[in-house]
Amino acid sequence: MSSSFHNQPPQFYIDGIVKSDIAVLSKAITIIESQNEKHQQLAEKIIEGIVERTGKSFRLGITGVPGVGKSTFIESFGSEVLKQGHKLAVLAIDPSSDKSKGSILGDKTRMEELSTKKNVFIRPSPSSGNLGGVGRCTYETILLCEAAGFDFIIIETVGVGQSEIAVSKITDFFLLLMLAGAGDELQGIKRGIMEMADALVITKADGANLEKAKAARSEYAHAMHLFQASDSGWIPKTLVCSSTENKGIDEVFKMIDEYKRFTMANNFFYQKRKEQQFDLFLNTIDEQLKQKFYSDPKINSQIEKLRSTKDQNFQPFSTAKKMLQDFFKKN
Amino acid sequence: MSSSFHNQPPQFYIDGIVKSDIAVLSKAITIIESQNEKHQQLAEKIIEGIVERTGKSFRLGITGVPGVGKSTFIESFGSEVLKQGHKLAVLAIDPSSDKSKGSILGDKTRMEELSTKKNVFIRPSPSSGNLGGVGRCTYETILLCEAAGFDFIIIETVGVGQSEIAVSKITDFFLLLMLAGAGDELQGIKRGIMEMADALVITKADGANLEKAKAARSEYAHAMHLFQASDSGWIPKTLVCSSTENKGIDEVFKMIDEYKRFTMANNFFYQKRKEQQFDLFLNTIDEQLKQKFYSDPKINSQIEKLRSTKDQNFQPFSTAKKMLQDFFKKN
Numbered sequence: 001m002s003s004s005f006h007n008q009p010p011q012f013y014i015d016g017i018v019k020s021d022i023a024v025l026s027k028a029i030t031i032i033e034s035q036n037e038k039h040q041q042l043a044e045k046i047i048e049g050i051v052e053r054t055g056k057s058f059r060l061g062i063t064g065v066p067g068v069g070k071s072t073f074i075e076s077f078g079s080e081v082l083k084q085g086h087k088l089a090v091l092a093i094d095p096s097s098d099k100s101k102g103s104i105l106g107d108k109t110r111m112e113e114l115s116t117k118k119n120v121f122i123r124p125s126p127s128s129g130n131l132g133g134v135g136r137c138t139y140e141t142i143l144l145c146e147a148a149g150f151d152f153i154i155i156e157t158v159g160v161g162q163s164e165i166a167v168s169k170i171t172d173f174f175l176l177l178m179l180a181g182a183g184d185e186l187q188g189i190k191r192g193i194m195e196m197a198d199a200l201v202i203t204k205a206d207g208a209n210l211e212k213a214k215a216a217r218s219e220y221a222h223a224m225h226l227f228q229a230s231d232s233g234w235i236p237k238t239l240v241c242s243s244t245e246n247k248g249i250d251e252v253f254k255m256i257d258e259y260k261r262f263t264m265a266n267n268f269f270y271q272k273r274k275e276q277q278f279d280l281f282l283n284t285i286d287e288q289l290k291q292k293f294y295s296d297p298k299i300n301s302q303i304e305k306l307r308s309t310k311d312q313n314f315q316p317f318s319t320a321k322k323m324l325q326d327f328f329k330k331n
Numbered sequence: 332m333s334s335s336f337h338n339q340p341p342q343f344y345i346d347g348i349v350k351s352d353i354a355v356l357s358k359a360i361t362i363i364e365s366q367n368e369k370h371q372q373l374a375e376k377i378i379e380g381i382v383e384r385t386g387k388s389f390r391l392g393i394t395g396v397p398g399v400g401k402s403t404f405i406e407s408f409g410s411e412v413l414k415q416g417h418k419l420a421v422l423a424i425d426p427s428s429d430k431s432k433g434s435i436l437g438d439k440t441r442m443e444e445l446s447t448k449k450n451v452f453i454r455p456s457p458s459s460g461n462l463g464g465v466g467r468c469t470y471e472t473i474l475l476c477e478a479a480g481f482d483f484i485i486i487e488t489v490g491v492g493q494s495e496i497a498v499s500k501i502t503d504f505f506l507l508l509m510l511a512g513a514g515d516e517l518q519g520i521k522r523g524i525m526e527m528a529d530a531l532v533i534t535k536a537d538g539a540n541l542e543k544a545k546a547a548r549s550e551y552a553h554a555m556h557l558f559q560a561s562d563s564g565w566i567p568k569t570l571v572c573s574s575t576e577n578k579g580i581d582e583v584f585k586m587i588d589e590y591k592r593f594t595m596a597n598n599f600f601y602q603k604r605k606e607q608q609f610d611l612f613l614n615t616i617d618e619q620l621k622q623k624f625y626s627d628p629k630i631n632s633q634i635e636k637l638r639s640t641k642d643q644n645f646q647p648f649s650t651a652k653k654m655l656q657d658f659f660k661k662n
Contacts, residue, residue, distance in 0.1 A: 044649050051644040136648050277647055278638060284651035289620045292659065307609060313382040316608055317467050318375050320615035328623065 010042060014049035020148045022121060032140045033126055047140055050147035055273070057151045058260055059142060061167040063158070063193065064177030069203045069243055070156055071111050073177060076243040078114045078154070080253045086152035087119040089145040091138060093126075093157040093167065121150060135280060139170045168196045169276055172269060173259055175252075176200045180209060180216035198259060199237040200224060201252055206242035213240045232268040234259055293327060341373060345380035351479045353452060363471045364457055378471055381478035386604070388482045389591055390473060392498040394489070394524065395508030400534045400574055401487055402442050404508060407574040409445045409485070411584045417483035418450040420476040422469060424457075424488040424498065452481060466611060470501045499527045500607055503600060504590055506583075507531045511540060511547035529590060530568040531555060532583055537573035544571045563599040565590055624658060
């Protein structure tokens with residue numbers, strides 16, 4: 001596609017998205033992801049034009065360490081979502097996608113079967129870039145997909161870094177995939193991630209692995225039980241499934257559906273969305289304030305000097321205070 | 332004491348502190364805690380004057396839910412610290428101390444025996460106040476105590492809120508006190524606090540409670556084991572003790588001493604101090620940036636309007652961006 005495709009007026013993208021034109025949707029997402037100032041202005045107008053049609057999907061975050069079988073799970077789970085009559089968008093947050101296109105392709109091929117189906121849109125989403133990259137790009141991509149009629153959106157992330165925290169802040173439900181391992185079942189999982197999870201699903205519960213998975217389930221269920229109840233009143237669930245044998249997948253869907261009904265009934269669903277929106281706003285302010293401050297060349301060099309100082313007696317509070325005073329005198 | 336005591340030149344306080352004059356030390360701490368701009372300038376000069384004499388204490392954070400017996404533990408443990416030849420300062424962070432003086436008095440009476448001993452200084456420290464209150468006041472109070480010759484400093488906090496996070500950022504060792512309860516041993520403890528702990532000590536391990544305490548110890552030890560190893564290479568310990576029967580208290584001291592030797596030998600001790608200092612600096616910048624922004628009356632009223640809006644379609648990113656642009660145009 002030619003780059004002039006990026007130079008259409010906002011209404012072109014708005015109309016295309018509303019008509020569920022996948023090529024236009026894809027291009028609009030590319031515009032959202034662009035660091036170019038003109039593209040960012042265009043992106044803002046596109047968002048304004050479609051925002052009234054957003055908010056009507058269920059937003060599902062899925063995470064798990066590499067090797068847990070996320071793509072296979074999403075293949076299998078995605079089919080169940082389609083069977084239930086939904087239009088499905090899968091946004092895969094790929095930490096390596098900024099450096100090389102290789103893994104994006106990898107993701108696509110791994111979900112080959114799902115990607116050929118009707119009513120499915122699969123798209124990698126950048127994990128970094130400047131300033132709140134995951135949050136902004138992925139959140140706005142969700143909005144575009146919703147406006148294009150996708151009413152079930154999966155945001156997939158690798159459970160190894162900060163991106164799952166960002167994902168939990170823009171999704172309605174956070175699903176953690178786990179493997180039944182040998183020995184201590186909890187090793188290597190960051191507790192913060194387990195704490196965020198609304199459910200934990202043990203994958204690859206098939207063949208010789210089935211008993212191990214069930215044992216792991218009970219150990220995890222115990223661990224989850226130790227955590228404090230969520231504000232929603234929802235008690236995190238622990239399930240097992242086999243993506244290759246397609247076992248337990250429908251139960252995962254039912255469980256998520258149960259969560260949706262439960263939190264819509266007690267209003268938590270809507271309350272959480274509202275809070276997420278406001279938090280995104282406050283976080284953006286905080287990030288941009290810092291960005292403005294730390295991108296000042298003089299500040300930058302002063303801080304680097306302090307970072308490498310051997311001075312044991314450098315005073316954190318008064319130094320910070322003076323630096324701020326100088327900054328605001330100048331700006 | 333007359334208020335003119337606050338109007339002495341910086342050198343008066345510096346000399347008094349260095350001579351370990353407790354009355355002057357107390358006054359200097361009051362100056363540090365003051366929100367008055369003149370007092371803050373005086374505080375900065377005092378800190379500058381004593382900073383070269385700081386850093387030589389061991390800084391121990393102690394937390395636990397109300398009822399766990401923190402004061403009784405500190406009475407007993409403090410005696411052990413004195414027996415080992417140290418000068419001990421106890422800074423009690425009391426969440427209620429800003430509202431009423433009642434609980435300060437309470438703290439003092441609770442540590443009555445310890446407070447009458449030689450080489451002991453007990454002082455409540457405010458938990459809030461403006462802008463990074465705990466961090467700044469308590470950190471600078473530590474510095475003053477160190478300059479006055481106290482080489483073992485306990486910072487006590489109630490394990491129910493945010494203050495223990497602040498305390499963990501200014502201490503060398505973080506000790507969590509726990510009770511052996513009935514039923515599930517982990518209920519009610521925030522995981523984040525357990526994660527921060529370098530050791531967990533089960534109190535009130537005496538009489539009929541001894542067996543329960545030992546059982547709890549093994550359950551906690553298992554839970555601690557699930558956590559990832561600290562950067563220090565130190566494996567968090569789990570002990571039991573009885574403050575009233577003075578049992579196990581010397582073991583707690585030995586264990587902390589072991590930690591000190593271990594982390595000094597592998598340099599983690601010094602590295603952590605350096606990082607804490609730099610983090611305090613960066614956190615102060617972040618807090619003061621926000622304070623400057625959010626205290627702007629126009630910004631404030633815009634945000635309150637947004638907070639109460641029913642508008643589902645308010646765009647967090649573009650709204651934040653515009654607000655920042657306006658702010659920096661004006662300032």
